[in-house]
Amino acid sequence: MIKDVNILKTEILSDNWYVLRKLTYEYLRKDGKHIVQTRETYDRGNGATILLYNLEQKTVILTRQFRLPTFVNGNETGMLIEACAGLLDKDNPEDCIRRETEEETGYRINHVQKIFEAYMSPGSVTELLYFFIAEYSKLMKVTDGGGVEHEEENIEVLELPFDKALSMIRSNEIKDGKTIMLLQHLRLNELL
Numbered sequence: 675m676i677k678d679v680n681i682l683k684t685e686i687l688s689d690n691w692y693v694l695r696k697l698t699y700e701y702l703r704k705d706g707k708h709i710v711q712t713r714e715t716y717d718r719g720n721g722a723t724i725l726l727y728n729l730e731q732k733t734v735i736l737t738r739q740f741r742l743p744t745f746v747n748g749n750e751t752g753m754l755i756e757a758c759a760g761l762l763d764k765d766n767p768e769d770c771i772r773r774e775t776e777e778e779t780g781y782r783i784n785h786v787q788k789i790f791e792a793y794m795s796p797g798s799v800t801e802l803l804y805f806f807i808a809e810y811s812k813l814m815k816v817t818d819g820g821g822v823e824h825e826e827e828n829i830e831v832l833e834l835p836f837d838k839a840l841s842m843i844r845s846n847e848i849k850d851g852k853t854i855m856l857l858q859h860l861r862l863n864e865l866l
């Protein structure tokens with residue numbers, strides 16, 4: 675247990691798209707000694723993610739898009755299957771996820787259920803991610819989705835049988851943390 679954490683110095687190493695900081699801080703160790711350490715934090719704000727599911731069809735809506743960080747780290751095509759997600763900007767998490775759902779998947783949803791929140795990479799990334807689920811039906815489809823044109827998001831929308839999506843975790847075709855957590859939540863709670 676450490677306590678009395680005190681930030682002594684903040685340096686901005688990069689402030690381009692998101693912000694990379696170098697922080698020097700001190701804390702009180704349990705033996706009473708003050709320790710000084712330096713760590714970097716990557717701040718891209720907070721985010722929200724959602725899994726849309728249909729009880730009758732036993733299907734879920736996922737997206738597929740190119741993710742450069744995965745391409746430079748072993749993902750041959752760079753394409754990643756993910757639950758719909760987006761950064762909060764100035765919205766609250768619920769408004770954000772409704773907006774992102776319509777932009778990325780083309781479904782206009784109203785009732786969303788928050789299930790939990792999680793730090794996804796707490797050793798270096800500040801982001802807190804808010805997790806939601808919601809039921810969808812064909813009637814809620816209002817556009818093709820695909821993401822925001824001017825941001826060149828090029829998002830494909832996938833409708834998959836739930837069991838197929840679960841098997842794609844085991845086969846490593848789905849290897850995005852938030853997506854695995856959401857699919858497992860549905861199974862653990864016997865929602866689908």
Ligand SMILES: Nc1nc2c(ncn2[C@@H]2O[C@H](COP(=O)(O)OP(=O)(O)O[C@H]3O[C@H](CO)[C@@H](O)[C@H](O)[C@@H]3O)[C@@H](O)[C@H]2O)c(=O)[nH]1
Pocket residue numbers: 691692720721722723756759760761774801803825826827852
């Ligand atoms: N020009 C430019 N665009 C960038 C850069 N970095 C990111 N972007 C773009 O900024 C947009 C952000 O889209 P969102 O839908 O708001 O966020 P996201 O990238 O889908 O993030 C979501 O998923 C992440 C990965 O799982 C989550 O970490 C995050 O919380 C969020 O839920 C994307 O079009 C992305 O390509 C950059 O350096 N330059």
Ligand SMILES: [Mg+2]
Pocket residue numbers: 758759760761778
């Ligand atoms: Mg997104």
